[in-house]
Amino acid sequence: MTNMKAQTTKTMEIPEEEKRLEKQLCFAVYATAHAFTRAYKPILDRVGLTYPQYLVMLVLWERSALPVKTIGEQLDLDSGTLSPLLKRLEQSGLIKRIRDLRDERQVIVSLTPKGEAMKGEVDTIMTAIGKAAGCTIEEMAEMRDMLHRLRANLGRAGEG
Template identity: 50%
Template structure:
């Protein structure tokens, strides 16, 4: 179903014409699907993203995790504290740089990966797009993010 095209200047301010609102709405809908899919692994969506990062990269400094997840330390630190309290990760000071904290999976955190294997399948079944459409959407969102990041970067430089 195609979106109506704005025809007049005032139509540019209609909510239904805002790409940002379409992305916001999709994000909220994804959140609901992820809440259901993650219930069995007992993780929130942000915790799941943090665990995906550790499952993929192994132990990481908190700073690098924040870069990968696009989260600031004020958001990431409490999230990691909750994962540590759940016994899924361990945080330790880097012996070579006391200012840096290293995050690593515990054996329970590593074992949780097996239970999380069904999450992407559940999400894919909920999306309503075939694999080609999903890959195309992923590529478009990646390009959109790059352009928006560059736009913010160039605006900050002015």
């Protein structure tokens, strides 16, 4: 495998075959993200969540109550995207939003008892996705770690 990092000062010579769409890492990640969303849909429909709502719930199941800003940072969502998600979750009775008494500029999101009870669905959801993906837990962990590293590298490259 060619080390692309060492090649940053000059243009790499890339074989024509590697320029094809199906050979692009970015397209493989993009298409896989869409496939994940499609695979999650019927599973999450059963519990009344969309995929982005599920991600918000995962964050809250880990920490119980967080400022909106922190949730947005963890999920890499801006407030224009996150606010409608939170509104729908609140209308469903899964979360509540209250102003922070110490800093009224901040809104704290917390789980309701109904939202907390839904945490029991995580094992079912993860098992179903694992089966759909056809991967072992170890393989999924390895891919996840590689994707985290890729995302961090791309984040640094985008800053400079």
